Amino acid sequence: MTRLAELWRRGDQGQASVFLLMLVPVVMIVFALVWEAGQMLVAKAELLSVAHSAARAGAHQLDGAASLAGGSPVLDAAEASQAALDHLGSAGLGGQVVVEDNRVVVLAHTTHTPDLLPIGAREIEAEAAAAALQPPLG
Numbered sequence: 520m521t522r523l524a525e526l527w528r529r530g531d532q533g534q535a536s537v538f539l540l541m542l543v544p545v546v547m548i549v550f551a552l553v554w555e556a557g558q559m560l561v562a563k564a565e566l567l568s569v570a571h572s573a574a575r576a577g578a579h580q581l582d583g584a585a586s587l588a589g590g591s592p593v594l595d596a597a598e599a600s601q602a603a604l605d606h607l608g609s610a611g612l613g614g615q616v617v618v619e620d621n622r623v624v625v626l627a628h629t630t631h632t633p634d635l636l637p638i639g640a641r642e643i644e645a646e647a648a649a650a651a652l653q654p655p656l657g
Contacts, residue, residue, distance in 0.1 A: 551635040559643065562631045567647040569610045570627040574651035577603030577616060577623035581653065592621075594653045599623050621653040 580598035596618040603616040603625050614627040627649075630642040 555633045555636050558634065559631050559645070562629065563645050563647065566612070566627055566629050566645055567649065569607065569612060570614070570625045570647040570649035571651070573603040573606035573610075573614070573616075573627065574623045574625040574649040576606040577618065577625070578651040578653045592653055594618065594621050594623070622650055623653075624648065624650045 577599035578594070580595045580602050582593045582595035582598075585593035585595075599618045600616045600623075603623055604614070607614045607625070607627055612627050612629050614625055616626075617624045625648065627647050629645050631645060632642050
């Protein structure tokens with residue numbers, strides 16, 4: 520029985536190192552995928568935050584003369600659109616702004632370039648939309 524056990528132990532030499540050599544690249548790829556997914560989520564959250572801030576900046580642009588004449592706040596569409604675009608530009612982002620009635624809608628765009636994954640020079644595009652109503656006066 521000892522001879523059989525001795526043969527069995529000898530036949531197992533080197534198996535762990537081959538297994539580890541095959542496992543290490545898989546673990547590295549999984550780590551890279553998790554890292555890139557986390558980085559993309561962070562970029563998307565920051566993009567959404569800037570889009571909300573831009574929409575709020577636009578919603579605060581009131582037409583003073585029309586508001587005084589009508590007795591209620593009136594949104595200045597041109598100023599609101601420009602303020603939202605300026606806010607996006609100050610963050611280094613691009614996007615579109617739509618002003619309707621008393622609402623400012625911002626669609627912000629950005630790109631994310633993966634750091635760890637070897638997928639070439641591809642950029643991943645991200646968008647975030649936000650809307651803000653004009654604040655009530657008083």
